[in-house]
Amino acid sequence: AQSVTQPDIHITVSEGASLELRCNYSYGATPYLFWYVQSPGQGLQLLLKYFSGDTLVQGIKGFEAEFKRSQSSFNLRKPSVHWSDAAEYFCAVGAYTGFQKLVFGTGTRLLVSP
Amino acid sequence: GAGVSQSPSNKVTEKGKDVELRCDPISGHTALYWYRQRLGQGLEFLIYFQGNSAPDKSGLPSDRFSAERTGESVSTLTIQRTQQEDSAVYLCASSLGGGGRVGQPQHFGDGTRLSIL
Numbered sequence: 375a376q377s378v379t380q381p382d383i384h385i386t387v388s389e390g391a392s393l394e395l396r397c398n399y400s401y402g403a404t405p406y407l408f409w410y411v412q413s414p415g416q417g418l419q420l421l422l423k424y425f426s427g428d429t430l431v432q433g434i435k436g437f438e439a440e441f442k443r444s445q446s447s448f449n450l451r452k453p454s455v456h457w458s459d460a461a462e463y464f465c466a467v468g469a470y471t472g473f474q475k476l477v478f479g480t481g482t483r484l485l486v487s488p
Numbered sequence: 489g490a491g492v493s494q495s496p497s498n499k500v501t502e503k504g505k506d507v508e509l510r511c512d513p514i515s516g517h518t519a520l521y522w523y524r525q526r527l528g529q530g531l532e533f534l535i536y537f538q539g540n541s542a543p544d545k546s547g548l549p550s551d552r553f554s555a556e557r558t559g560e561s562v563s564t565l566t567i568q569r570t571q572q573e574d575s576a577v578y579l580c581a582s583s584l585g586g587g588g589r590v591g592q593p594q595h596f597g598d599g600t601r602l603s604i605l
Contacts, residue, residue, distance in 0.1 A: 378530075408593065417492070417579055417596035418531075464530060475544070476521075476594060478530040 513582030
């Protein structure tokens, strides 16, 4: 069965600094991978997705993620963090088992310091 | 509407009462999903609808939980005889398709925050 690990529960980054959020997945075939962001009191917004092809994918709000099959990772990056990026970030793996079922990691809460 | 709409946004009820949560998916989205998010945790899959049928109910935690969907649109999640452990945010998502349409992203509503006293 597929699973997702986000090893960092909290991360604090200074505004303007670079960011990398880690995500490791477990799945027997080529996965579909997603990053979602959740602001307080709101639902999840899709940042980016990987299905196939170029392993570096670009998303909204200046985020990107790199799929590394050899490391079973799909880390999210941003070169310069803004205070508005403070939120909870979820990595998810999708597997087609008759329908696309998403399995989410437990999330990483990003705090941005001035 | 433009996005997935859930109501109510907040619900406080006493233990033992029944509650009904509603989800209006994006128009034209045939696939609909319910998730539960407990405080400080990730999302737990509850149930998936393709059209009006639910091919996967494997995530429903007990027989107190049920869901239905009508007209390939609105879905309701019902929790009977609520318990304190049911307190969570219940999120609904929809996507363009399930069967045969892999890789479609799920679009989420803002959730219903359910508190059981």
